[in-house]
Amino acid sequence: MVFSSLFFTFAFLPITVILYYSLGKPLRNIVLLTASLFFYAWGEPVYVLLMCGSIMINYWIGTLLGRDSGGRRNRQLLLSISLIFNLGCLAYFKYFGMIISTITAMGGWNLQVGTPALPLGISFYTFQTLSYVIDVYREKIKPQKSLLLFALYITMFPQLVAGPIVHYADIESQLADRSMTLEKFYSGMRRFLCGLAKKMLLANNIGLLWSEVKAMPGTEISVLMAWAGIIAFTLQIYFDFSGYSDMAIGLGKMFGFRFKENFRYPYSSQSISEFWRRWHISLGSWFKEYVYIPLGGSRVGKWKLIGNLFVVWFLTGLWHGASWNFVVWGLYFGTLIYVEKSFLQKSMARWPKAVRHIYLLLLVVIGWVFFEFTNLTDGLSFLRIMFGVGDNALIDNQGMVKLKTYAVLYSVCIIAASPGPKKLALLFIRTHGNIYKLVVNVYYCVLMFWGAAYMVGSTYNPFIYFRF
Known part of the structure; x- marks a missing residue:
């Protein structure tokens, strides 16, 4: 079940909200937990048992860690059990196929081994359970005594399958x-509608252009088209x-929860x-707190820093998918961050803002090539086309037609990805507060009906991060 579906928006969510508020405060957590388990089981009924097993084991380990205030070895053993179980499940379901294919390629064998299906959201709820157990081990938090509340923390449907990763201490x-x-509640509903509009009206429509380009033979793609x-x-x-994160944050607010922001206009960075x-x-802060800082962070020697960054960005890339292109993507950004930290940062401060912004966007766009092409050879071939290496045309009529067709959508997306609209809204509030309320209400009504219309007619509706 996805948020941008008619069933979720006009059946599951309204029924859950009605039951949540009509049955009274004592039953609200039970309603939300039941709805969350149903939400997850809707698409993968078998793997809900895996998630429930993870909840029971990590709840038990957390409880034992809370009771054992003395024995260090016992505490380390319990932590090790949690790490082995959680990372073992993640490795088997997500990386088993990658491991087998890598071994096969290295040894020249032809192993035919079936790979398990990837449970939805396993990367996200595994990191949440790990952060909980590690924080209990560190005595930063007390273990949750209620199995109901712990299960709700892990399974909460607004952020279950694609984040943001929520730390137990925060909620x-x-x-x-x-x-x-x-x-x-109204604020949460507005945030949900914003996310829905991002997904249905912007992401899906601009994504059609990329689907068309990616499906073209490499010899027919011009530099402009690439x-x-x-x-x-x-x-x-x-x-x-970011649309999914907005919907998750909005849904959380509709049920009384406050989730931290997951995006802050990243493409406006310099x-x-x-x-990053x-x-x-939420992912960056997780790796910083549970991997980078325990390794020593940046307060180490040059070679140790390189090692720390390598580990963090290798794992960051690997977290995104069971394919070596994600590892390359992660190490690509890790290398760039090391270069900035080591010597480029001081000189960049003297660059004009426009130059720093172009520098950032160029490197990020190149990075997305490694991210999107699971076959590294295809990705490198596409990069060569982008930079005019080869016989591909510089500009072609088909590319010009595509640009004209998508010009308005491109413009809307670029503006929407910047903080400009928010700044204008705040300025309008200060000068025309009363009119603003009316305009906003009309705006969100339009988003709701427009988004619903796209849900009815759209055949292209993937959530990219669901596969991670």
Whole structure:
């Protein structure tokens, strides 16, 4: 079940909201947990058992860690059990096929081994359970005594399958008790509609251009067409994932939860380091807190820093998918961040802002090529086309037609990906507060009906980050 579907928007969500608020406060968590399990089981009924097993084991380990205040070896053993179980499940379901294919390629064998289907959202809920157990082990938080509340933390459907990754400490108090007002609910609904519009109206439509370009034979793609296509993907993946995060944050607010922001206009950044402070914030903060800092962070020698960055960005790339192109993508950004930290940062400060921004966008767009092409050879071939290496035409009529067709959508996407509209809205509030309320209400009504119309007629509706 996806958020951008008619069943979710006009059946599952309204029924859940009605039951949640009509059955009274004592039953709200039960309603939300039941709805979350149903939401997950809708597409993968078998793997809901895996998730429930993970909940039971990690709840048990957390409880034992809370009781054992003395024995260090026992605590380390319990932590090890949790790490082996959680990472073992993730490795088997997500990376088993990659491991077998790599071994086969290296040994020259022809192994025919079936690979398991990837459980939806396993990367996200595995990281949440790991952060909970590690924080209990570190005695940063107390273990949750209620199995119901712990299960709700792991399974909560707004952020279950594609994040943001929620730390237990951030919502610990909200699990037991949370206040709710009509204004908060309305604010959450507005945020959900914004995310839905990003997904249905922007990501899906600009993504069609990239699908057309990617399906073309390499010999028929001009330099212009290659850049038009990969820029379309650059916009698609932002609106796809930030749209999902907006919907998750909005849904959470509708049920009284406050989730942290996951995106802060990353394409307005002026360095790779800043970009990664603004893109998929919850994942970046997870690796920083649980991998980078324990390794020593940046307060180490040159070679140790290189090693730390290699580990973090190798894992960041690998987290995104069971294919070596994701590892290359991660190490690509890790290398750029090291270059910036080591010597480029000081000189960049003297560059004009426009130059820094172009530098950031160019490197990010190149990075998305490694991300999107699972076959590295195909990705490198596409990069060669982008930079005019080969016999491909520089400009062709087909490319010009595509640009004219998508010109308005390109413009809307570029504006929507910047903080400009938000700044204008804040300015309008200060000068025309009363009119603003009316305009906003009309705006969200239009988004709702327009988004619903696209859900009815759209045949292209993938969530890119669902596969991670």
